[in-house]
Amino acid sequence: MSIILPGDSLASEVEGQAEITIGPGIYKYPKSHQIIPSQAGILKSTSASKKSNDKLLYIESNSKRYIPQVNDLVIGYITGVYGDFFKVSLQNHSAPVQLSMMAFPNATKKNRPNLKVDQAVYARVSEALPDIDTEIECFDPETGKEGGFGLLDESGFIFDVNMNFARELLFNKSCIFLEKLASRCSFEIAIGINGRVWIKCGNGLQTDEFVSEKNENGDEDEIMTDAAAAEISLKDMRMTLAAAQYLKSCQYVSTEEASTELKKAFRGVL
Secondary structure: EEEOEEEEEEHHHHHOOOOOOOOOEEOOOOOOOOEEEEOEEEEEEEEEEOOOOOOEEEEEOOOOOOOOOOOOOEEEEEEEEEOOEEEEEEEOOOOOEEEEOOOOOOOOOOOOOOOOOEEEEEEEEOOOOOOOOOOEOOOOOOOOOOOOEOOOOOOOEEEEEEHHHHHHHOOOOOHHHHHHHHHHHHEEEEOOOEEEEEEEOOOOOOHHHHHHHHHHHHOOOHHHHHHHHHHHHHHHHHHHHHHHHHHHHOOOOOOOHHHHHHHHHHOOOO
C-alpha cells in the first residue's frame, strides 16, 4: 500500500505489464501514454479481469467532490434538454454533463430516446477534458449494445454512498458486502462511481404495473387477489429498502461485521 501525491511517478507499477487499465485518480497523457496520479490517496492495484493478467490501477481517496474520468460508470439525473443533448446531474452543486440523444443503442434522428426530467440513467463517461463539457453515453463501446447502460427502472431505489465505498464495491473483487447480500435475497444493482447506487429487489418499490401484467397474462389459477398482490408488493418494497440500508451501513464497518449489519437491516423483513 502506497501513499500517492499528484505528479508522482508510477513507472514501477506499469513496468512489465502488457496492459494497464486506469481508474479514478489517474491520468494518461494522450501522446506519450505516460500515466500519473491526479489526486492524493492510496494507490491500489487489482486484476482487471479473471481471464487475464491485466492490471487495474486507481487512487483510493475519500474525496467528496466527484471529478469525471473517462470510462467511469456513473448514475445521473436528467435535469433538462437542449438541442440534441440531455443535461445530466452527476452530483449536487456540480456542473451538469451532457448526454447526446445519439449516445444510445440504435438511436437515430427519427428514433430518439424520450427521457424526462428527474429520470435516472446509468452511463459511462466517454469524454472528460478540462475546457469542454463532460460527455457520457449509454451503450457499451465495445459491442455497441446496451450492456446494462441506459434508463434506470423507476421501481428501483437510488441512494448515496461515499465515493470510496462505491469504488470498493466496483473494483475490489474480494469485497464481500454484495456477496453477503446475495445470500439473503436476489437483487439488481447499478453502482455509480460518483457515489450513487441503484438497487431493486423483486419488483422493487412500484408494483401496480406488475400486478396488472400478472393478471392480464396469467392463467386463471395464477391470477392474484388484491390481498396477495399487496403482500408481494409490501415484501418487495421492504426488501429493497432493507438492502439499501444494509449497503449504507457497510460504509462504516469492517468486512467481519457484514453479517451483523445484514441481520439488522433485514430484521422483520423476511
